[in-house]
Amino acid sequence: xxxxxxxxxxxxxxxxxxxxxxxxxxxxxxxxxxxxxxxxxxxxxxxxxxxxxxxxxxxxxxxxxxxxxxxxxxxxxxxxxxxxxxxxxxxxxxxxxxxxxxxxxxxxxxxxxxxxxxxxxxxxxxxxxxxxxxxxxxxxxxxxxxxxxxxxxxxxxxxxxxxxxxxxxxxxxxxxxxxxxxxxxxxxxxxxxxxxxxxxxxxxxxxxxxxxxxxxxxxxxxxxxxxxxxxxxxxxxxxx
Amino acid sequence: xxxxxxxxxxxxxxxxxxxxxxxxxxxxxxxxxxxxxxxxxxxxxxxxxxxxxxxxxxxxxxxxxxxxxxxxxxxxxxxxxxxxxxxxxxxxxxxxxxxxxxxxxxxxxxxxxxxxxxxxxxxxxxxxxxxxxxxxxxxxxxxxxxxxxxxxxxxxxxxxxxxxxxxxxxxxxxxxxxxxxxxxxxxxxxxxxxxxxxxxxxxxxxxxxxxxxxxxxxx
Numbered sequence: 001x002x003x004x005x006x007x008x009x010x011x012x013x014x015x016x017x018x019x020x021x022x023x024x025x026x027x028x029x030x031x032x033x034x035x036x037x038x039x040x041x042x043x044x045x046x047x048x049x050x051x052x053x054x055x056x057x058x059x060x061x062x063x064x065x066x067x068x069x070x071x072x073x074x075x076x077x078x079x080x081x082x083x084x085x086x087x088x089x090x091x092x093x094x095x096x097x098x099x100x101x102x103x104x105x106x107x108x109x110x111x112x113x114x115x116x117x118x119x120x121x122x123x124x125x126x127x128x129x130x131x132x133x134x135x136x137x138x139x140x141x142x143x144x145x146x147x148x149x150x151x152x153x154x155x156x157x158x159x160x161x162x163x164x165x166x167x168x169x170x171x172x173x174x175x176x177x178x179x180x181x182x183x184x185x186x187x188x189x190x191x192x193x194x195x196x197x198x199x200x201x202x203x204x205x206x207x208x209x210x211x212x213x214x215x216x217x218x219x220x221x222x223x224x225x226x227x228x229x230x231x232x233x234x235x236x237x238x239x240x
Numbered sequence: 241x242x243x244x245x246x247x248x249x250x251x252x253x254x255x256x257x258x259x260x261x262x263x264x265x266x267x268x269x270x271x272x273x274x275x276x277x278x279x280x281x282x283x284x285x286x287x288x289x290x291x292x293x294x295x296x297x298x299x300x301x302x303x304x305x306x307x308x309x310x311x312x313x314x315x316x317x318x319x320x321x322x323x324x325x326x327x328x329x330x331x332x333x334x335x336x337x338x339x340x341x342x343x344x345x346x347x348x349x350x351x352x353x354x355x356x357x358x359x360x361x362x363x364x365x366x367x368x369x370x371x372x373x374x375x376x377x378x379x380x381x382x383x384x385x386x387x388x389x390x391x392x393x394x395x396x397x398x399x400x401x402x403x404x405x406x407x408x409x410x411x412x413x414x415x416x417x418x419x420x421x422x423x424x425x426x427x428x429x430x431x432x433x434x435x436x437x438x439x440x441x442x443x444x445x446x447x448x449x450x451x452x453x454x455x456x457x458x459x
Contacts, residue, residue: 117402176444191400
């Protein structure tokens with residue numbers, strides 16, 4: 001009797017261990033499913049839209065070009081495994097507060113505000129002109145970009161290198177742009193202007209230059225390459 | 241046969257119509273004259289009798305996004321007597337350069353686009369008595385309020401670079417010629433406007449010290 005009881009208790013003990021192991025493995029599996037690896041997210045803000053046409057000249061509208069560039073760049077980034085959040089997908093007027101809300105909720109590693117202009121030449125890269133500030137628990141909405149200024153300048157540097165590598169003229173600057181000033185992420189405003197490089201045809205009008213699909217494709221490819229480079233440089237750096 | 245009283249009535253009405261037409265025409269003309277006199281009473285042009293003085297204009301270039309100093313000799317109102325008119329005359333000359341056909345930063349409008357420049361003591365950020373004394377003195381820092389015309393904003397080319405260069409060149413030119421101006425705010429037709437032409441923020445106060453670039457470098 002005593003030997004039978006001992007065997008039964010050993011079998012019950014083994015069963016308990018098996019149950020505990022199964023429970024632990026299932027808990028580990030559930031943990032792995034609920035905490036996925038952090039996504040690398042980029043926000044693309046196609047400026048203007050709807051009644052807000054932005055710059056215009058005849059039939060050319062800035063809002064159309066920014067949307068086309070956003071769609072093109074989104075495809076290129078998605079193909080490289082980067083999650084993309086866009087502030088608009090069609091011709092709708094989105095106010096800049098809502099754009100910033102989208103960008104700030106996305107917890108993005110890069111925010112690119114896309115613009116176009118018939119003035120100047122090449123690609124203009126603008127970062128916020130706010131003075132750099134220390135990160136704080138509560139950041140004022142109008143100056144949310146301040147703690148990110150140094151990272152935004154670094155992102156502008158990476159974009160500058162990639163665009164120049166693609167043979168495109170680049171101008172760097174600082175500006176007071178409300179949509180960028182309220183973004184809590186490394187943020188750069190990219191303004192596409194008529195091509196001014198030596199390879200560009202000199203007799204082309206500014207509108208024709210901006211509408212050139214090849215020019216837009218080269219800019220989008222360079223921006224996508226820069227963001228991939230930025231991802232490799234800033235892996236794990238999610239704070240200002 | 242038309243009755244006599246109807247003929248008389250017709251003539252009286254006709255005479256009244258002609259008289260009213262003449263009266264209205266004269267009133268319209270005099271109202272137009274009054275409006276023109278009201279506009280010309282503001283000093284849109286620097287007085288030619290004043291001696292010419294050197295003024296440094298920070299001229300923008302769209303090609304490289306830079307501000308470059310250009311020294312011109314201009315007849316200007318006295319700095320002591322009317323610094324606001326002096327600032328307005330200098331900014332008017334700057335915008336005349338931008339309105340010229342060969343401008344490197346083309347912006348239509350010219351000198352008439354600057355309606356007024358008001359100079360005010362800088363608002364207090366430092367409540368200490370020494371700071372208050374400085375602000376109250378003749379040499380304290382000043383805030384310039386530049387009132388631009390609505391047509392200037394409406395016709396300004398749209399774009400981050402071009403709008404930013406216009407704003408910064410105005411700030412840098414004011415600093416170069418009236419160093420006491422520490423900050424600048426912009427109005428359009430006397431009202432605050434969100435942006436100049438869809439991009440550059442006009443709701444904020446610009447510090448002139450941040451508008452002046454290094455030699456030949458984009459701001």
